[in-house]
């Protein structure tokens with residue numbers, strides 16, 4: 001497997017962890033802004049589900065095998081999970097902010113690897129994620145201001 005595809009599977013595994021992490025925040029966030037954040041986390045885990053499907057199907061389209069079990073995903077993932085406990089809205093935003101920064105860096109790395117492999121379609125897919133995550137980062141800054 002090329003480095004591009006190994007890293008795509010790692011990205012996929014991290015999205016699987018991120019998907020559950022967003023549910024954790026959706027369920028356990030408490031305090032000021034609860035209604036807004038509860039809704040936002042739901043929107044974000046729906047987007048994560050779409051990313052999981054798109055990245056997995058891109059791997060299949062190029063003849064590779066996407067990670068498709070939680071056991072394997074946890075072996076590959078580098079994104080840290082949260083504990084199963086209530087979290088203040090302030091701490092929830094900090095946790096999300098850090099992960100959004102992580103996703104921007106990870107998506108940029110994928111674009112670089114895809115460009116090196118002359119895979120324009122994969123580069124395009126991950127370029128879209130950079131755009132979305134950078135927009136979300138701006139919105140989180142605005143929400144905290």
Ligand SMILES: [Fe+2]
Pocket residue numbers: 026042
């Ligand atoms: Fe819900």
